[in-house]
Amino acid sequence: MRYLEVTVPEGKRGAVLGLLEDEGIDYVVSDETSGRGYTAVVRFPVPTQAVEPTLDRLDRAGIGDEASVVVIDAETVVSERFDTLRDQYNRGGQTGARTSRQVLRTKADELTPPFPIYAIMLLISAVVATAGLLADSPAVVIGAMVIAPLLGPALAANVGIVTGDERLKWTGFSYQLLGVATVVGASIGIAMLARFAGLEPAGVDIVVVAELEERVSPNLFSLAVALGAGIAGILSLTRGFSEAIVGVMIAAALIPPSAAVGITVAWGMSGAATGAAALVVVNLLSINLAALATLWVGGYRPQGLFEVSPTRRPTYTYAAIFGVGLLVLAAPLAGITLLDFHTTELESAAENEVDAVLAESAYDHLEREDVAVELDGDYPIQSVDRVVVTVSGQEPGTEAGLADRLYAEIEPHSDESLLVEVQYVVSETEGDADGERTTIRTVEGGET
Incomplete structure (x- = not known):
C-alpha cells in the first residue's frame, strides 16, 4: 500500500478531485497557503498496483511537472472504499506489488x-x-x-x-x-x-x-x-x-x-x-x-498498439543493439563450448581405448593410471594438442610399440591431428623399519 501527497496547481483542483471521485479513492484535501502557485494538497491511500495508473491519469489531466508528488509506504489502511479499490486492482488473481514507473x-x-x-x-x-x-x-x-x-x-x-x-x-x-x-x-x-x-x-x-x-x-x-x-x-x-x-x-x-x-x-x-x-x-x-x-x-x-510514444523507439533500438552485439560475440563462445564437448568426448573415448588395449594379455603387467586431454594454450579459442596416457607397472622402462598402438586407436576419435604421449610410472615396494610398505614412483616418458 502507498500513501500519496499531491500539491494541486491553481485551476486544477476540480479536475483532480473529480478524477479521484471517479476512481473511488478516499482522499483528504487541505488548502495550500504558501503562495507558490498551489491551491490545495490532496492526500490519499491507494494499493501499490494503483500508483502508476493513478499518476498517469493525473498527468493526462494536466497535473504533471507543475505538481509535487510524494509517495510513502503505508502500513495499514482502514477504509471500506480502500478495500473496494484494492479488490478492484487484485481482480483476476493479480496480487503482486508491482512498483510504479515513477517509484522505480x-x-x-x-x-x-x-x-x-x-x-x-x-x-x-x-x-x-x-x-x-x-x-x-x-x-x-x-x-x-x-x-x-x-x-x-x-x-x-x-x-x-x-x-x-x-x-x-x-x-x-x-x-x-x-x-x-x-x-x-x-x-x-x-x-x-x-x-x-x-x-x-x-x-x-x-x-x-x-x-x-x-x-x-x-x-x-x-x-x-x-x-x-x-x-x-x-x-x-x-x-x-x-x-x-x-x-x-x-x-x-x-x-x-x-x-x-x-x-x-x-x-x-x-x-x-x-x-x-x-x-x-x-x-x-x-x-x-x-x-x-x-x-x-x-x-x-509504451502502452497502446498504435500509440506513438517517445520511449518506444529508444526501447526497440537499445534492445536491437544489445541483442545483435550479443549474438555476434556469442559465436566464439559457441566454438569454445563445442571444444569443451569434444574434449570431454575425446577423453572418455581415449579411456575406453586405453582400457581395451591394456586388457590384452601382452600388457597384463601394466595398469592405466590416468588419461588427460591437453589443449594447446592458444587462448581464447584453443584446440586439442595431445592426449597424455599414464600407465604403471613393476618394471622400469618403456613398452615397445605401446605408444603407436594407442595412437592408432585414439586418433580416429579426433577430427584433427593430435599427439599421443605415454608416461610410464614404475612402482617399487620396499619395507620400512616398522614393517609397513611404501610405494616409490619414478616416471619415464614416450610419445608418438
Whole structure:
C-alpha cells in the first residue's frame, strides 16, 4: 500500500478531485497557503498496483511537472472504499506489488552512488578480486563481488530507457563503462606489482590457476550468470526482493572477468586477455538485455498498439543493439563450448581405448593410471594438442610399440591431428623399519 501527497496547481483542483471521485479513492484535501502557485494538497491511500495508473491519469489531466508528488509506504489502511479499490486492482488473481514507473525511477537513482564513492569501492573490489584470482581463492573473489556497487548503474540505464529519463540512462551507461575500466586498470597495476615483486613468478602460464582459466576461455554457459543477474536485478527493483544479493550476482558477472583482463595484460598474454575482455562485454550486453526485456515483460513499456510514444523507439533500438552485439560475440563462445564437448568426448573415448588395449594379455603387467586431454594454450579459442596416457607397472622402462598402438586407436576419435604421449610410472615396494610398505614412483616418458 502507498500513501500519496499531491500539491494541486491553481485551476486544477476540480479536475483532480473529480478524477479521484471517479476512481473511488478516499482522499483528504487541505488548502495550500504558501503562495507558490498551489491551491490545495490532496492526500490519499491507494494499493501499490494503483500508483502508476493513478499518476498517469493525473498527468493526462494536466497535473504533471507543475505538481509535487510524494509517495510513502503505508502500513495499514482502514477504509471500506480502500478495500473496494484494492479488490478492484487484485481482480483476476493479480496480487503482486508491482512498483510504479515513477517509484522505480527513484529507486534506480538511489541505488547509484555518487561517483567518488563508486570509484573508491570499485578500486577496493579490484584489488581484492585480483588478489583472489592470483591466489586461486574463491572466498576472496566472492568478497570482491560483495563490495562492488554495480547493481544501481546496471538497472538505472534500462529504467532510464523505458521511462524516458535521459539523465538516468546516461548515468547508468557511463557508470558501467567507467566502472569496468576502473577495475581493469587497477587490476593491471596490482598484477604488475605482484609479478615484478616476485609474489607470482614471471614467465609462467598464469592462466593455469583454476579461478582464472574459466574466465579467459569462456563458453556459452558463462551467459547464464549475466542473464540471470539482469532478470533478478529488475525483479528486485520491481517486486521488493533483496537488492544486496542480486548485486553480488551482477558483480560476479563483471568483477572477476575484468580483473582477469588486467592480470593477463600484465602477463603479456594477449589471447587470454582477449578472451576475458570478450566475456566482460558479453556479460555487460547480457545484463542490459535481460534487464530491458524483464522491464518490457513486466509492463514497463509504451502502452497502446498504435500509440506513438517517445520511449518506444529508444526501447526497440537499445534492445536491437544489445541483442545483435550479443549474438555476434556469442559465436566464439559457441566454438569454445563445442571444444569443451569434444574434449570431454575425446577423453572418455581415449579411456575406453586405453582400457581395451591394456586388457590384452601382452600388457597384463601394466595398469592405466590416468588419461588427460591437453589443449594447446592458444587462448581464447584453443584446440586439442595431445592426449597424455599414464600407465604403471613393476618394471622400469618403456613398452615397445605401446605408444603407436594407442595412437592408432585414439586418433580416429579426433577430427584433427593430435599427439599421443605415454608416461610410464614404475612402482617399487620396499619395507620400512616398522614393517609397513611404501610405494616409490619414478616416471619415464614416450610419445608418438
